[in-house]
Amino acid sequence: MNNNTVLELENISYKYKNDLILNKVNLKINSGEKIALLGKSGSGKTTLISILNGTIKPTQGEVKLFNKSFEELDRKQKSKITTIWQDLRLIEDLSAEQNVNCGLLAENNFYFAFKNLLNISSFKKAHKYMKLCRLHTSIYDKKIRKLSGGQKQRVAIARSLIQESNILLADEPFNNLDPKLITTIKNLLLENVDKNNTKRSPKTALVALHRLDLLNDFDKVIGIRDGKIFFNIKRNNLKKIHLEEIF
Amino acid sequence: MNKLKLNYTSLSFLPILVCIPLGYQLINNIHFGGFKLFQDFLISAFNPKIDNEIIITVIKRLNETILIGFFSWLVSIIFGAIFGIISSNIFYKIFNIPNFFYRIIRFFLTIIRSIHEVVWGILLMQIYGINFSIGIIAICIPYIAVNSKVFAEQLENIDYKSFESINQINAPKFSSLLTLIWNPIINTFKNFGLYRLECSIRSTVILGLFGIGGIGTSIFLSFQTLNFRELWTYLWSLAILIILSGLIFKKIKFNTTNKIISIFFISVFFITILFSFSYFLYFIFNNNFENFNSVSSLFKSSPDLGLFDFLKLILETIILSLLSTGIAISLPPLVIGIFNNNTSKIFIKIFAFLLRLIPTPVILLTLLTFNNPSVSLAALTLGLHNAGITSKLLFTNLDSQDKRNYIAMKSLGISKKTSWLLGLFSQQAKSYLAYCAYRSDIIIRETAIVGVIGSVGLGWQLQESLSSFAWQEVTLVLIAYSSIAIVGELINGKIKNSLT
Secondary structure, three states, X not given: OOOOEEEEEXXXXXXXXXXXXXXXXXXEEEOOOEEEEEOOOOOOHHHHHHHHOOOOOOOEEEEEEOOEEHHHOOHHHHOOXXXXXXXXXXXXOOEHXXXXXXXXXXXXXXXXXXXXXXXXXXXXXXXXXXXXXXXXXXXXXXXXXXXXXXXXXXXXXXXXXXXXXXXXXEEOOOOOOOHHHHHHHHHHXXXXXXXXXXXXXXXXXXXXXXXXXXXXXXOEEEEEEOOEEEEEEEHHHOOHHHHHHHO | OOOOOOOHHHHHHHHHHHHHHHHHHHHHOEOHHHHHHHHHHXXXXXXXXXXXXXXXXXXXXHHHHHHHHHHHHHHHHHHHHHHHHHOOHHHHHHHOOOHHHHHHHHHHHHHHHHOOHHHHHHHHHHHXXXXXXXXXXXXXXXXXXXXXXXXXXXXXXXOHHHHHHHHHXXXXXXXXXXXXXXXXXXXXXXXXXXXXXXXXXXXXXXXXXXXXXXXXXXXXXXXXXXXXXXXXHHHHHHHHHHHHHHHHHHHOOOOOOOHHHHHHHHHHHHHHHHHHHHHHHHHHHHOOOOOHHHHHHHHOOOOOOOHHHHHHHHHHHHHHHHHHHHHHHHHHHHHHHHOOOHHHHHHHHHHHHHHHHOOHHHHHHHHOOOEOOOHHHHHHHHHHHHHHHHHHHHHXXXXXXXXXXXXXXXXXXXXXXXXXXXXXXXXXXXXXHHHHHHHHHHHHHHHHHHHHHHOOHHHHHHHHHHHOOOHHHHHHHHHHHHHHHHHHHHHHHHHHHHHO
């Protein structure tokens, strides 16, 4: 592992009941790399992301973040990874703004969680990211269950962006978005935005995708099929034959 | 001849068959000497006593009832929520605590819950003597356990993916817990917590019948002196209190986004916790343990209760529960189905309200005026009281149901009763049975009250053993009660799961 590696999977396998979902996967993600993860539905993309962010433990192998295994990391270090889930995983009974603020729970104390639930403070940071995700102020107070699919998607993205994490893991983040919004959201996700929304620094990202027309902004492409990585190449080297292998 | 098909609708009516053995025993036990008293009791309902003296007594007694009822409700709902959290799966997942503790706490709460507040009341009275505080503590003990179960059940419904998502953010554990449980707790309080105030007032009244104070004590005293006009003054004033409290809580809207209201609720929450602790400690250390020393005899004495008698009492309690449950399940749909017109419905609703209003011991004592004490009489009392409660739920659900099927069936020329049965009730039968399964848990616990008054089952034995300070017998009876209630809860839990 070189000093530049932020995330590493070593010989990872994952079994659910009798099905082998991931089979001896090895992967290194370097700082600042933007990687697209391609594969059919059920190929193991979501499981790979869940293992990378520590939500599920692999049956075999080791996950390393900044050259340390997950068990060795403290809460603050783990919170450097942010995830956008395919099924969004928002809290349905909370408002859009409260859900976005959940992204800040790691860097704040218990009182912040309390203020968020009671709405007894103004949350400028949440408003900023909701605005960046083109969410209208009228939906800030609306409960998640009352929002459209596209609005929910953008709330989940805003919740992830507000964490201002260095590492982004995203599972189909552009679902439910119209083409114009996809460009905006893609730019937001793949680049770090500082407080003034001016200075931008490189971000490490692994994004699971279905749409090939969105590959342009990525440095590398990983193809996965039946729980195995079939290719891990630079985007410029991607050929039709690679895609035929996995789709 | 067509065979009876067992479905949710027929299962709702089938338990009415308990009326055959019940009616047989009741008819055999009838005596006509007390009919005049019963007649006086009924007539007095329309002619309650109203004068200055009784109005002052009513106000004083209602104040006591409200104080005991409200305070025990507040404490039990807050501590119920806290215990609900620590007996829910989500708490153990977030804090990575072994599930072993979860099982211990749940088991402990199940035992506490299995004993009725009246039993707790009688027990505490025997130890501490008659005391105003006994009422609050006796209600709080089982209510905290009951409320905690409801809160825990709601918290179990939290989407596991939401938990994973919050967990992945790596927030402090208390922040994650609060964020996940906030809305289920608030919603449970709105949907269930407010209704518990009415229950708390009813329990205060029943404990009052045993001397705790409040309007219940006045009801019992006026019944003992056969002063039915006075009795009905107390009952009607209690009815007004219950209706008013229901109306007030319906009007209150809990807006958790309002800063002032939020801060007010949080203040009430913390003040109640602090006050409850200090009050509890004060109670423990500043009361005379009147007969508590006799608890030591538990380890010396041997129970006088024979095994055969004890098993007979257990069997009586089980039969009492089954008969009462049968009436509570089947009577409401049967009566509503037969008398299916608007005028009858109004009368049924009034009758059901009276059955809920009049405490079960008073109903039982009234019926005892013309019938000998028996399991059937106790079962009828408990069954009728609970039928009043199940009918309220059934009416509410039927009134809010889509009536298109019913109207369509009537327009086809099908009789009104059949249309009601197939077009309306059949769609409610499943959820109605699920609620009745929950209700039967309560019926099992309530057998203690009618047992004490009606000289049947373990309730009567408990009263006897307590009066003679036979603590070993008391322990045996409590273990038996608890076991019956726990087994009943397990069976009903299985039934509920298969129905929902």
